[in-house]
Every structure is written in structure tokens, then in C-alpha cells.
Amino acid sequence: MSDRPLVVVLAYDGLCAFEYGCAMEVFALSRPEAGPGWYRCVVAGVEAGPLRAGARLSVLPDGDLSLLDQADTVVIPGWRGPHAPVPDDLAAALRAAHMRGARLVSICSGAFVLAATGLLDGRRATTHWHHTDVLARTYPEIRVEPDVLYTEDERLLTSAGSAAGLDLCLHVVRQDFGARIANQVARRLVIPAHRDGGQAQFIPRPVAKHAGRRLATLLDMIRGRLHEHWPVERMASEARMSPRGLHRHVCDATGLTPLNWLLNERVARARELLEETRLPVAEIAHVTGFGSEAGFRKQFRRITGLTASAYRRRFDATE
Numbered sequence: 001m002s003d004r005p006l007v008v009v010l011a012y013d014g015l016c017a018f019e020y021g022c023a024m025e026v027f028a029l030s031r032p033e034a035g036p037g038w039y040r041c042v043v044a045g046v047e048a049g050p051l052r053a054g055a056r057l058s059v060l061p062d063g064d065l066s067l068l069d070q071a072d073t074v075v076i077p078g079w080r081g082p083h084a085p086v087p088d089d090l091a092a093a094l095r096a097a098h099m100r101g102a103r104l105v106s107i108c109s110g111a112f113v114l115a116a117t118g119l120l121d122g123r124r125a126t127t128h129w130h131h132t133d134v135l136a137r138t139y140p141e142i143r144v145e146p147d148v149l150y151t152e153d154e155r156l157l158t159s160a161g162s163a164a165g166l167d168l169c170l171h172v173v174r175q176d177f178g179a180r181i182a183n184q185v186a187r188r189l190v191i192p193a194h195r196d197g198g199q200a201q202f203i204p205r206p207v208a209k210h211a212g213r214r215l216a217t218l219l220d221m222i223r224g225r226l227h228e229h230w231p232v233e234r235m236a237s238e239a240r241m242s243p244r245g246l247h248r249h250v251c252d253a254t255g256l257t258p259l260n261w262l263l264n265e266r267v268a269r270a271r272e273l274l275e276e277t278r279l280p281v282a283e284i285a286h287v288t289g290f291g292s293e294a295g296f297r298k299q300f301r302r303i304t305g306l307t308a309s310a311y312r313r314r315f316d317a318t319e
Contacts, residue, residue, distance in 0.1 A: 004040045005176060008071040010090075011061050012046035015053035016078030018162050019107040023075040026169035026185060034181045042067055046090050065093040073103045073172065076110035077165070082127075082134045086116035095119060103155045105172060107165030111158045115139045123153040128161040147255060166191060179275045179315035214239045215249050219261075226266050226289045232258050266290060267303050274312040281308050 007027040011020065028041035045051060045061030053059050068074055074097055079086075094117050098104055106114050111127035112135065114120050121141040126132065132146035145151055150159040150168040159168035166189065174182035218239040222230055235258055236246040250258045266288045273284045285296035300308050 004037055005072040006070055007039045007041045007073045007075060008044050008067050009041065009075045009077060010046060011043050011049070011051050011053075011059045011077075012080070013051045014080045015051055015057075015059060016108065016162070017054040017057055019077035019110070019165050020053060020059070022107060022162070022165040022169060023077050025189065026166070026173065027073075027075070031181070031185065033184055034177055038177075039073075044068060046087060065089060068093045068097045068102070069100075071097055071102045073105060075169075076104070076106040076113045078107055078162070079109045079113050082109060082112050082131050082138070084112075086113050091117045098155060101155070103157065103172070105157045105159075105168060107159050107168065108162050111135060112138075114156060114158065115142060119156055120153075120158075123156055124151045125153070125156070125158040126151050126160050127158065130161075174315060183275070214241065215253055222262065223265055223269075226269055227287050228289065230262055230289070262289075263299060264303070267300055270296070270300060270308070271304070271311065271315075274308060275315045284308070 007023075009020065009023045009027070024041070027039045031038045042062040043059065044063055044065055044067040045059075046065065048064075049060045050058040051061065074094065076094075090113070094104060094114070098117075098119055104114060104119070106127075108128050109131060111120075111125050112131075114125070115135060115138070120139065122143070124143045124145055125135070126145045126148050127135050129146060132144055135142065136144040136146075148160065149164045150157060150171060152171070157168055157172070159165045170182050170186055170191075173185055218235060221238065222235070232243050232246065236243045239246055241249065246258055250256065250261055254261050256264065270284050270288045273279055273287070274281075279287075281297070282293045285293045288296070290296035290299065297308055300306075300311070304311060306314065
């Protein structure tokens with residue numbers, strides 16, 4: 001028996017190719033830098049293969065749903081659609097795997113497969129913003145969170161739209177192998193190790209071109225000077241907008257109010273410093289613009305769910 005964790009990626013006829021590719025890119029490629037304990041990855045066919053993925057692709061699974069019997073993690077890369085039926089044997093295999101202790105990870109519309117198992121009842125979940133209302137109406141027992149990139153609740157993990165699957169897969173790597181390896185994988189993928197903010201920032205909203213340029217300049221300025229005091233009035237003045245206009249444009253562009261966007265940026269920078277440096281927490285609080293160490297600790301825990309010290313222990317990349 002191998003002590004390498006086994007990831008089983010589901011494949012089905014009508015497979016969502018991008019979501020499948022996200023899972024394979026993160027879990028199936030060799031990662032010598034991670035050492036000998038990196039994942040084993042196999043593909044389980046919901047039906048007999050070869051299976052169609054997009055117009056010109058086909059996938060030949062390594063086996064059938066019995067592969068889930070030994071899985072440490074099962075990835076559901078999308079689904080045929082929010083109203084497409086979920087086969088009984090697939091739902092049963094997922095329930096059995098979860099009961100045995102496996103972690104179940106859904107990407108985008110794969111949340112509808114988890115929902116059909118009943119495992120998400122009473123739990124947090126998300127899916128692509130285009131389908132969150134459908135998920136909430138179809139499965140009212142689920143606590144649908146439409147404005148997040150991913151959720152985790154008792155070994156049940158769901159992600160928003162397609163690319164958010166990469167965020168969730170990196171989160172899994174971070175849990176299993178730590179921040180240093182997750183950051184290396186992210187660099188190989190040329191994506192950030194963390195993306196902050198919810199998926200509301202990706203919902204189409206018109207933003208006037210002149211406001212977009214001004215806003216981009218302002219947000220870049222603030223990111224480079226987080227230690228400074230940034231009340232809404234100062235932000236508006238720097239962007240040559242009224243406070244009301246600034247509020248509207250920031251909400252349109254990010255899905256957040258100006259002050260909530262600023263808070264998320266400060267916490268994101270604090271996370272990087274906790275992962276990558278040995279700076280004392282008090283100094284991190286200062287350079288990220290929090291008024292006090294106590295205020296920083298309170299807001300950091302509220303947003304991340306962890307204390308600053310616990311976060312550093314879990315995701316320390318300096319070791």
C-alpha cells in the first residue's frame with residue numbers, strides 16, 4: 001500500500017473540460033519539489049469510457065466508481081448542468097466515500113452532484129454565480145453562499161465558477177502539504193496563491209471607462225501604501241470622485257464597499273507576511289495599516305477564521 005494520498009477525479013460523458021483540467025493540473029502532475037509523498041491521481045468513470053469532454057476531446061478513465069473506495073480526496077469537475085440527473089450509484093459512492101472519511105471537492109456546477117447526495121443539507125456551499133439562485137431554490141436545506149470563491153464544511157468543499165476551482169485545489173494542497181508547496185504550485189501555474197474577495201467581483205457590471213482608469217490607479221496606489229490612513233473622503237479625493245461616486249464604482253468593480261475592499265486588501269497582505277516572513281504580529285499590524293495589534297487580531301480572525309498565530313503555524317512558508 002502506498003502512503004501517498006489518493007485523489008480520484010470523476011469523469012463523465014459531457015465532461016467539463018476546463019474544470020477537469022484544473023484538477024489534473026494540480027493533482028496529477030509530478031511535483032518533485034514536494035518530495036516522495038505527492039498525490040497519486042486516478043480518473044474514475046461515472047460511465048464506461050471513452051467519455052466525451054467538449055467537442056473534440058475524449059477521456060479514457062482508469063477505472064469505475066469502485067476507485068472511490070480507497071480515495072482520500074474525490075474531485076467532481078463540474079456537471080452536465082444544474083438540472084441534469086445524478087445517477088444513484090454515483091450518489092451512493094460519494095456518500096460512502098464521505099462516511100469513510102474522504103474529502104469531497106466540487107468545482108463549479110459539481111456542487112449540484114454533492115447537493116443530490118444530501119450531504120450538503122444544513123451546510124455551507126457555493127457554485128458559479130450564474131447558478132447560485134438555482135442551487136438555493138432546488139436545495140433549500142443548503143446554506144448557499146453566492147459571494148465566495150470556495151467553501152469548506154466537514155470535508156465537503158465547493159468552489160465558484162471554473163477558475164475558482166484552481167483556488168480550491170490550491171487550498172487542498174495547502175492543507176495537505178503546507179504553504180510553501182502550495183505557493184510553489186501556484187507559481188508554476190502563474191496564478192496567485194490566494195485570491196481575495198468574492199465572486200461578485202466577476203459578475204458582469206458596466207463601469208465607465210474614465211472611472212475604470214481612475215479607479216485602477218487609486219486601488220494600485222492604496223495597495224502600495226496600506227500603512228497609511230485611507231478614509232473614504234481621501235480615496236474619493238485621490239480618484240477625483242465624490243464619495244458617493246467612489247462607493248458606486250468600487251462596488252461595481254469589486255462587489256465590495258470601499259472600506260470592505262480596503263480591509264480585505266490589508267488582511268491579504270497580512271497573510272502574505274505571516275506566511276513568508278518572521279515579522280512580529282505587532283509590526284505586521286502596523287505595516288498593513290491596522291490601528292492597533294488588537295484591532296488587527298480581531299479583524300484577521302473574523303475574516304480568515306483563524307488567529308494570526310494559528311495561521312502562521314499552519315501556512316508558514318519560511319521553514
